[in-house]
Amino acid sequence: MRVIKNILLFISAFIPMYFLILVKVVIDIINDNMSWNVLNTTNIATLILLIVLGIIGLISNIHFNKEVPREIVILKKQNITDKHFLGYFSLFVFFAIPLDLSYISGYVVYVLIIIMIGIVYINNSLYYINPFLNMLGYNFYDITYQECGSTKTKSAKFFYKGTLEIEDKTYWVKLKNTNFSFIDKSHHKRGN
Numbered sequence: 001m002r003v004i005k006n007i008l009l010f011i012s013a014f015i016p017m018y019f020l021i022l023v024k025v026v027i028d029i030i031n032d033n034m035s036w037n038v039l040n041t042t043n044i045a046t047l048i049l050l051i052v053l054g055i056i057g058l059i060s061n062i063h064f065n066k067e068v069p070r071e072i073v074i075l076k077k078q079n080i081t082d083k084h085f086l087g088y089f090s091l092f093v094f095f096a097i098p099l100d101l102s103y104i105s106g107y108v109v110y111v112l113i114i115i116m117i118g119i120v121y122i123n124n125s126l127y128y129i130n131p132f133l134n135m136l137g138y139n140f141y142d143i144t145y146q147e148c149g150s151t152k153t154k155s156a157k158f159f160y161k162g163t164l165e166i167e168d169k170t171y172w173v174k175l176k177n178t179n180f181s182f183i184d185k186s187h188h189k190r191g192n
Contacts, residue, residue, distance in 0.1 A: 008057020009180065010121045013130040014114070015054040022047040039104060054132070062182055067174040069184070074166040075153065076144040081134055127180030128157045137161050141183075158183045 025043055028034040120126070128140055138159040146153055148170060158173065160183040172184040 005057065005061055006122050006127070007118070008053055009061055009127045009130070010118045011050055012054035012058045012132055013121070015051055015132040016135060018047045018050045018054070022051070039107060043107060058132070061180070065174045065182075067181075069172045069174050071148040071170050072145045072173055073148060073170050074143050074145045074164070074183075077164055077166055078142045079139050079164075080142050080157075081140045125180075128159075130159075133159055138182075139163065156181060 022044065025034065025040060025047070029036055029040060034040055121129070134140070138161050141158050141160060141164055142155065143158055143164075144153055144155045156175065158181050164183065173181055174184075175181045
């Protein structure tokens, strides 16, 4: 089950690219630059399926994470959203614009590239590289924290919707892994 969730996280990272390619294919068909055939129909169906699977993957990882919530105190934070997303976003442009998916060879190359990137993404736990989350308002932080009641300092990468304030507050997290977890919006003053 964890492998499927990780694959869905990978798929979700490319939702903007799938959408761009879908728009390109549909516009090309409408303008008669591409014909309505089996390959293009398969391409459109595949892109819609990937978008839906990516959304399901994010929802299941954010809202249906079975990890036990832990209360933490964030000691240091660094917003590193820009360090990862701009380079990744260039992949979207690379795939969406010049690739001619009206040929089987272009479609096969496109699928093989996605598979190769997916293998690297999953094998190296690069789940934090997810531009779609950034487009939804999440920022990506490298933080140093302590679990409440512990003196052991740990570090991890977390997503947080909005700007993370750390002074005199505790937060709840469901730590999926050190490369993909969410800080809950609900927090309270320390000592309460």
